[in-house]
Amino acid sequence: MSAPIVVCGGGIVGLATALALARGGQSVALLGPKSTFSPADPEAFYPRVYAISPATQQFLASLGVWDMLPADRLTRVEAMEIHGDGDGLVNLNAWQGAIAELAWIVESNEIERVLSQAVQVFGLPWVTEKFAAYAPGCITTDHGRVMQAELFVAADGAQSALRKAAGIDVDEKPYGVTALVAHFNCELPHQGVAVQWFGRDGVLALLPMPDTQAGAQVSMVWSLNDPIGKDLLALPVEQRNRDLEARLNEATAGRLGRLTLRSSVHGFPLSLNLTPMIGEGVALVGDAAHRLHPLAGQGLNLGLGDVQSLVETLIRRETFRSPGDPMLLRRYRRARAEPVLAMRLVTDGLHKLFATESAPVAWLRNMGMNLVEKLPFVKRQLIQGASR
Structure with a gap:
């Protein structure tokens, strides 16, 4: 089997990548096991939930899946209340950023369910076998199937088998x-x-x-x-x-x-996991590309930001470039460098700041929070940054 682009990973990020590429007119195939979903129980909720930013909500809407999510499984976050380890307190409200909500809380399996349905309705080729081996331009599944492609997208999580097989380093x-x-x-x-x-x-x-x-x-x-x-x-x-x-x-x-x-x-x-984002004929997205501290709740938003940048780079490429062209992959890496660095500095910096037990540092960080509480323009900047 061959396709210009093969996405490895059947989770949220992999499904979103394959669907976005297909909707953008790219020929793509998906590799990864297909999850089964039980009917939703109104009294039982999946343990893992995500805080979906307004930008990510708009992306999911552009894929045609946001309105497929059941309204009774969604919760709007209209405000945030952040307490320091002393008397520090910051209150952020959606109205301060002139937006309807700061985020939506959604169960991970509900997002995966609607993406899976959309991929199947769209008729994308989906090989439900597992990744087994990689060589440049070629993947072998656990059933011995050989899949050839000009570009492989590793969307198979923090322990990405494709990333490891492709020899792409991860700093953990x-x-x-x-x-x-x-x-x-x-x-x-x-x-x-x-x-x-x-x-x-x-x-x-x-x-x-x-x-x-x-x-x-x-x-x-x-x-x-x-x-x-x-x-x-x-x-x-x-x-x-x-x-x-x-x-x-x-x-x-x-x-x-x-x-x-x-x-x-x-x-x-x-753990803090960082990678170069690309390899020979391989692009990394989501947790396969980076894993940050979850204190800002931006992991999935950052991963779907990877998807948007990669898809945009591929759709806008010159006609003479193949999807795996090294120049294209470097463009993708450059496009994600600033957002990933900014989020890493915020999450890692906050973790280190509040992990320091020094009394003067503790006083300063709580005083800083109380200062932010009194500065509306700073709050607006925080809200705008989190909504991307």
Whole structure:
């Protein structure tokens, strides 16, 4: 089998890449297992959720999939409340940036579901086998199928098999932090506000979710410093759940009333992963290209930004250039250099700033937050940056 472009990866980023290329008139094939989706349960929510920025929402709308998402599984984030580890506090509201919402909270499987449906409706060639081996211009699947292409797009996640097989280096720096995710019932309504705490034990975020029969619901993302995070995960399930509830209620100090666990708890280690974004006949997108600290909630937005830049570069190429032309790949890398660097500086910088226990530094960072709270034009800049 041969196609000018083959996208490796059947997750959100891979599906979006293949669909965007096809809608842009490019001949493309997709390689990766096809997920199966159970009917949505109004009382059960997928553990992993994403904060979709206005720019990403517009991109998904341009692919024709945003309106396919069920409205009762979407939650608008109209404001953010950010607490420092002292008296620091910053409030950001959508109206301050003259936008309708700061973000949308969406379950990852709902985005993947509609993208998968759109790819199949569009009639894209989809090989549901797994990647096995790579040679320049050629991929072999685990079933022995050979796929030839002028450009392979690695959209197969942080542990990208294609990236590794293509010999593309990744600079990985563990943070010594474990991220815990789970959903909680909350006693008080969240009112569309995302709340974040920068504490001594790590960064905690509560994201607004759709209400359930039990009342209001939030999704917790808590990046806990090791060994606290690892020790919690290692506990027997019932004890872990009790300890997590107690620790969470103490950390939030009643901001949303009593919080009660309503889902399973998942955890994963965090690291800063950086790559050159390209290789010989290979372009990396999403987590295969970079992995940053999730404290800004911009991982998927950054990954879909990769997709948009790559697709635009390929669509606008000169007629004499093939999709894998080294010049095109360098253009793509240049286009993503500034956005990726900017987000890395923000997330890595904030992590280091709040990881410093020095009393003068702690005083300065909280004073800085209170200063931002008093400067509307700075808030506008923060909101505009986050909405891209």
